[in-house]
Amino acid sequence: MPEFREAISSAMQREVRQRCGFGCVFCGKPFYDYDHIEEWSEVKEHEVDNLTLLCPEHHREKTNRLRSKEQVRIANANPFNRRNPSSSPYLLAYDGSSCTVSVGSNKFVQSIGPAYKEPLALNGEPLVKIRTEEGHLLLSAKLSDSSGSTILSIEENVLTYDTELWDVTFVANTLVVREGRRKVTAKIVFEPPSAITIERGYFSHEGLLVQVTPREIIEKKCNNIISGITVSDVPFVRGICITDAEHRGMVPPSTAAIRFITAPCVEVSR
Ligand SMILES: [Zn+2]
Known part of the structure; x- marks a missing residue:
């Protein structure tokens, strides 16, 4: 039997x-x-x-x-x-000289060279950045939880995450972090050689916190919403830049494709 x-x-x-x-x-x-x-x-x-x-x-x-x-x-x-506060490093196989970064329905499509491009920056700090070295695409990103503490980082393709989290699963090419039952903190889909989709997550820097959902980026201080923007092969270093009033001087208009200043959120230039 x-x-x-x-x-x-x-x-x-x-x-x-x-x-x-x-x-x-x-x-x-x-x-x-x-x-x-x-x-x-x-x-x-x-x-x-x-x-x-x-x-x-x-x-x-x-x-x-x-x-x-x-x-x-x-x-x-x-x-x-x-034995460590963060996981064993995992090397992502990014390659080539172009990249598509999707963050909450916003897209950054760019050919990349040795100098950094910064698809997403908060208060002047790049939280997603990319460059190439000898034909390899090197991707970096830093994600937080809802309180702004860093929980996951990718440093030039090397992925690590906090091992004290409530739950982490990596099934096929999708990494999901949960902070409780049915509470997804981060969801990232890796599509080497050139694409990454951040479907859910939080980014934070010096007082600014944004939440990423599949449809939008929500700036939490003033509840401003950024969605449906495509930045494609622009001559700027930065893609979407969000700053609060105190940090606005750190991001001159000529450096970013899309520049948001909070309270009230104004789309200043594109
Ligand atoms: Zn093993």
């Missing part, structure tokens, strides 16, 4: 992810399988303490007996991503 094997419940999966710091217990990679340390065929049940996260490489080593159960148990007790 075939054996019935129930799926691991989503609550149990999340508990395992949280305990393991959202990555393989050996190397911290964000792609993993839920592994039964004592094989399921032996225990025939899902027990949260018997589950761990292994990346495909380390999972195969365990299957091939190149890692013992005992070694897995030791790694599970002290997961790689739990």
Whole structure:
């Protein structure tokens, strides 16, 4: 008679992810399988303490007996991503010399050279920026949570995230951060070689906070909304620049394609 094997419940999966710091217990990679340390065929049940996260490489080593159960148990007790406040660095495969950055229905399409282009800047600080080096597209971005603390960064294609978050999943090419049940803090779709879509998230710098939803960028201080703008191959360093009144001098009109100054939000130049 075939054996019935129930799926691991989503609550149990999340508990395992949280305990393991959202990555393989050996190397911290964000792609993993839920592994039964004592094989399921032996225990025939899902027990949260018997589950761990292994990346495909380390999972195969365990299957091939190149890692013992005992070694897995030791790694599970002290997961790689739990030894640091941020996750194991993951290198994104961006390439070439053009880039499409989408942020809340706004698009920045640009050919890129060795000098930085800055699709999104707050109070003069670029929070998404791109340049090329020897044919590689190097993408950087810094996202916050709703209180403005940094939770995720991409530094020249190297992705890391806070391992103390409530939940992080990286399924196919989509990274989702949650701060509670049905509370999505960030959702990013990576489409190398040249595209990134920030569908949800927060950006913050020196008193300014913006929330990104699939339809818009919402500047939280005055509830100004920026949506549906396409900036395509402009001769400016910056794409969308949002500043408050105190920082307006930091962004001269000649440097940005779209320049918003809050309170009240005025689209000054494009
Ligand atoms: Zn691994």
